Amino acid sequence: xxxxxxxxxxxxxxxxxxxxxxxxxxxxxxxxxxxxxxxxxxxxxxxxxxxxxxxxxxxxxxxxxxxxxxxxxxxxxxxxxxxxxxxxxxxxxxxxxxxxxxxxxxxxxxxxxxxxxxxxxxxxxxxxxxxxxxxxxxxxxxxxxxxxxxxxx
Amino acid sequence: xxxxxxxxxxxxxxxxxxxxxxxxxxxxxxxxxxxxxxxxxxxxxxxxxxxxxxxxxxxxxxxxxxxxxxxxxxxxxxxxxxxxxxxxxxxxxxxxxxxxxxxxxxxxxxxxxxxxxxxxxxxxxxxxxxxxxxxxxxxxxxxxxxxxxxxxxxxxxxxxxxxxxxxxxxxxxxxxxxxxxxxxxxxxxxxxxxxxxxxxxxxxxxxxxxxxxxxxxxxxxxxxxxxxxxxxxxxxxxxxxxxxxxxxxxxxxxxxxxxxxxxxxxxxxxxxxxxxxxxxxxxxxxxxxxxxxxxxxxxxxxxxxxxxxxxxxxxxxxxxxxxxxxxxxxxxxxxxxxxxxxxxxxxxxxxxxxxxxxxxxxxxxxxxxxxxxxxxxxxxxxxxxxxxxxxxxxxxxxxxxxxxxxxxxxxxxxxxxxxxxxxxxxxxxxxxxxxxxxxxxxxxxxxxxxxxxxxxxxxxxxxxxxxxxxxxxxxxxxxxxxxxxxxxxxxxxxxxxxxxxxxxxxxxxxxxxxxxxxxxxxxxxxxxxxxxxxxxxxxxxxxxxxxxxxxxxxxxxxxxxxxxxxxxxxxxxxxxxxxxxxxxxxxxxxxxxxxxxxxxxxxxxxxxxxxxxxxxxxxxxxxxxxxxxxxxxxxxxxxxxxxxxxxxxxxxxxxxxxxxxxxxxxxxxxxxxxxxxxxxxxxxxxxxxxxxxxxxxxxxxxxxxxxxxxxxxxxxxxxxxxxxxxx
Ligand code: FES
Ligand code: FES
Numbered sequence: 001x002x003x004x005x006x007x008x009x010x011x012x013x014x015x016x017x018x019x020x021x022x023x024x025x026x027x028x029x030x031x032x033x034x035x036x037x038x039x040x041x042x043x044x045x046x047x048x049x050x051x052x053x054x055x056x057x058x059x060x061x062x063x064x065x066x067x068x069x070x071x072x073x074x075x076x077x078x079x080x081x082x083x084x085x086x087x088x089x090x091x092x093x094x095x096x097x098x099x100x101x102x103x104x105x106x107x108x109x110x111x112x113x114x115x116x117x118x119x120x121x122x123x124x125x126x127x128x129x130x131x132x133x134x135x136x137x138x139x140x141x142x143x144x145x146x147x148x149x150x151x152x153x
Numbered sequence: 154x155x156x157x158x159x160x161x162x163x164x165x166x167x168x169x170x171x172x173x174x175x176x177x178x179x180x181x182x183x184x185x186x187x188x189x190x191x192x193x194x195x196x197x198x199x200x201x202x203x204x205x206x207x208x209x210x211x212x213x214x215x216x217x218x219x220x221x222x223x224x225x226x227x228x229x230x231x232x233x234x235x236x237x238x239x240x241x242x243x244x245x246x247x248x249x250x251x252x253x254x255x256x257x258x259x260x261x262x263x264x265x266x267x268x269x270x271x272x273x274x275x276x277x278x279x280x281x282x283x284x285x286x287x288x289x290x291x292x293x294x295x296x297x298x299x300x301x302x303x304x305x306x307x308x309x310x311x312x313x314x315x316x317x318x319x320x321x322x323x324x325x326x327x328x329x330x331x332x333x334x335x336x337x338x339x340x341x342x343x344x345x346x347x348x349x350x351x352x353x354x355x356x357x358x359x360x361x362x363x364x365x366x367x368x369x370x371x372x373x374x375x376x377x378x379x380x381x382x383x384x385x386x387x388x389x390x391x392x393x394x395x396x397x398x399x400x401x402x403x404x405x406x407x408x409x410x411x412x413x414x415x416x417x418x419x420x421x422x423x424x425x426x427x428x429x430x431x432x433x434x435x436x437x438x439x440x441x442x443x444x445x446x447x448x449x450x451x452x453x454x455x456x457x458x459x460x461x462x463x464x465x466x467x468x469x470x471x472x473x474x475x476x477x478x479x480x481x482x483x484x485x486x487x488x489x490x491x492x493x494x495x496x497x498x499x500x501x502x503x504x505x506x507x508x509x510x511x512x513x514x515x516x517x518x519x520x521x522x523x524x525x526x527x528x529x530x531x532x533x534x535x536x537x538x539x540x541x542x543x544x545x546x547x548x549x550x551x552x553x554x555x556x557x558x559x560x561x562x563x564x565x566x567x568x569x570x571x572x573x574x575x576x577x578x579x580x581x582x583x584x585x586x587x588x589x590x591x592x593x594x595x596x597x598x599x600x601x602x603x604x605x606x607x608x609x610x611x612x613x614x615x616x617x618x619x620x621x622x623x624x625x626x627x628x629x630x631x632x633x634x635x636x637x638x639x640x641x642x643x644x645x646x647x648x649x650x651x652x653x654x655x656x657x658x659x660x661x662x663x664x665x666x667x668x669x670x671x672x673x674x675x676x677x678x679x680x681x682x683x684x685x686x687x688x689x690x691x692x693x694x695x696x697x698x699x700x701x702x703x704x705x706x707x708x709x710x711x712x713x714x715x716x717x718x719x720x721x722x723x724x725x726x727x728x729x730x731x732x733x734x735x736x737x738x739x740x741x742x743x744x745x746x747x748x749x750x751x752x753x754x755x756x757x758x759x760x761x762x763x764x765x766x767x768x769x770x771x772x773x774x775x776x777x778x779x780x781x782x783x784x785x786x787x788x789x790x791x792x793x794x795x796x797x798x799x800x801x802x803x804x805x806x807x808x809x810x811x812x813x814x815x816x817x818x819x820x821x822x823x824x825x826x827x828x829x830x831x832x833x834x835x836x837x838x839x840x841x842x843x844x845x846x847x848x849x850x851x852x853x854x855x856x857x858x859x860x861x862x863x864x865x866x867x868x869x870x871x872x873x874x875x876x877x878x879x880x
């Protein structure tokens with residue numbers, strides 16, 4: 001029985017220790033905003049924050065996560081979609097199919113928390129998530145717009 | 154259990170709610186050509202309805218086409234709203250099910266969402282749907298006031314009696330409107346009067362895609378649901394010889410270990426991870442059959458043989474190209490090739506199915522609800538009337554979800570566990586090796602030139618896979634696959650060649666293999682545009698002509714093709730020197746009813762590293778419904794096309810696809826994405842698609858720019874296999 005701190009609440013997860021955090025979140029905690037796209041840390045659809053750092057949850061077994069580590073998923077990024085990244089995303093109509101966007105938004109939010117005014121090079125380096133619909137240019141514009149909206153981290 | 158009473162967001166439940174709390178304004182089937190049909194006595198007046206108006210004025214517009222990221226939902230809503238004169242801020246949409254449509258004699262027309270036709274093929278009847286509803290709402294208000302309808306007008310969901318200024322809201326008169334006889338004549342607005350079509354309306358579905366709240370097929374949960382993870386024979390056409398279910402049956406959460414048809418196995422467990430890890434541990438013996446002998450090299454050899462084969466299907470013939478080339482002062486020849494590609498939509502294939510001996514319900518993302526219904530019913534062993542497909546928004550489609558091999562297997566699994574909701578989910582690995590692939594082809598192009606370097610004849614011999622022969626063999630024309638010649642046709646409204654050659658022969662030696670081909674965003678345009686546009690570039694350089702000037706000479710009879718080409722040439726500054734180290738290339742093509750062109754700027758470092766700096770794209774799609782959506786589709790199509798150009802390649806070893814995930818089938822990332830400038834230049838009078846067309850010009854424009862940068866002519870993609878250091 002693992003104990004995970006997800007979006008501010010400690011939950012008990014009755015899953016085998018090798019279960020990746022992604023599947024613990026989706027199938028045990030019931031939070032399906034975090035997506036499965038590859039399972040091999042290539043695509044970033046499963047991106048969450050652990051103690052503020054981006055983490056691809058599909059290759060992280062729950063046995064390696066402790067109760068003191070704070071996991072934040074897309075559902076916990078803001079209570080009402082009001083995080084500056086989410087606001088910018090809506091203003092620019094960033095998502096297409098949307099399947100990669102939870103991961104994109106989590107990666108963007110972590111970048112802005114670390115670098116409130118990221119350069120294009122910062123964005124290139126941080127945003128390695130795959131989007132098959134091809135929203136990359138709007139993702140970049142959305143990050144700049146969120147930065148201009150003033151994020152303090 | 155009752156599948157519709159569970160936690161899933163049942164579309165049927167939504168429909169019931171809509172019918173109970175709202176009034177549906179009926180009008181006639183597109184298939185019947187009229188615009189109204191009385192509701193059967195005793196039923197709610199919701200016959201053939203596209204428009205639902207609640208008493209509180211909420212407007213629900215019904216959708217037959219699927220939303221997969223391309224913005225069809227918003228575009229179609231704009232179409233209906235334009236004629237309905239409703240308050241846009243109150244508009245929402247809902248999917249109808251193919252079962253409902255079947256029960257109403259296909260009230261909602263085609264469900265197919267592919268070929269960039271979601272809007273262009275249904276625009277007329279959905280606009281008439283909105284218009285008929287408006288006419289009835291106005292009439293209902295006029296009746297209430299006892300005045301002629303001609304004295305009334307409608308705007309923002311309010312009917313006004315102009316002489317007196319009295320008003321009634323749509324929600325107040327909707328019930329009466331629904332009881333009226335639908336109008337016999339439903340005129341549509343002239344394009345000049347449009348106020349909703351042509352506007353960059355924000356998408357209706359963005360918000361829930363930023364909070365993780367949108368429920369995709371992969372996210373479905375139902376009480377008692379189990380998760381199945383299947384594996385098919387890695388060699389297409391192979392069969393299950395045996396598997397040792399006992400080896401994994403005792404693992405945690407495992408409920409069933411099943412054979413699925415002849416060719417697949419599946420583990421059904423409480424969770425995905427339990428099922429997947431058990432499947433990985435399951436010993437399976439495959440009977441791979443003859444196909445296991447097929448290697449990439451044998452496929453390549455077969456394609457090469459076709460390049461010079463005597464027999465071929467003719468796609469476009471003007472004059473006598475062979476004679477012109479034989480008698481030419483000079484000849485130029487080149488052989489190009491294009492590999493298998495996987496669609497790899499971000500959401501792997503999935504479907505949730507509840508099967509009982511008398512009823513089967515399916516929840517899944519599909520590009521064609523009606524085809525999904527037919528496939529599910531057949532697999533379920535039930536009549537279509539006992540089956541329905543509840544559509545979920547797609548986590549990408551790109552053509553993969555127009556075919557339903559994955560759904561058939563999901564039904565066959567659920568059938569073995571009656572009454573229990575089974576969510577069948579593919580792993581990414583399964584998605585990669587069980588794809589329906591972009592067809593593989595080669596092309597030999599031969600041009601005859603006269604003493605002045607003018608083209609006297611062109612022969613374009615395509616050798617390779619036919620999609621139709623696999624997908625719709627009945628659509629072949631005496632064995633010939635007309636889709637093979639996309640963008641190369643002598644005329645027509647779909648994909649006409651943009652050049653006039655004195656003598657021309659374009660033919661296809663069909664060479665099929667066991668790897669199943671399918672429609673893949675852009676379809677055969679992807680390679681056809683590379684073949685022709687890069688070869689023209691070769692001719693231009695071989696004859697010391699400017700590539701744009703050469704094209705212009707050949708395009709005098711093709712003003713719309715030329716229009717978009719000129720637009721990108723002007724915007725990129727063709728004819729003026731590019732910035733230091735930057736080189737340019739251009740390409741044009743017509744497809745899916747639209748004219749498109751691209752101009753690319755690239756640089757190639759001394760070590761052979763390519764950077765694509767900027768691509769200008771022009772689209773003449775006739776009518777531009779939502780310019781912002783078009784911009785998004787252009788950018789997106791470039792990512793898809795450039796991913797294939799840079800990295801995309803599936804290869805065959807011992808009959809199976811070798812690439813198993815994004816680590817071996819890489820795609821373009823944000824850092825590699827060029828700046829994209831989109832010129833939307835609708836010339837009016839026709840409806841062209843926007844989801845696909847621009848994909849076809851991205852790759853040839855970049856390849857031509859690479860030649861300008863390096864002097865190297867790349868005739869085989871992807872570029873990851875090529876050395877781009879200067880020749
Ligand atoms: S699902 Fe984790 S990186 Fe792709
Ligand atoms: S929006 Fe569809 S994969 Fe990114």
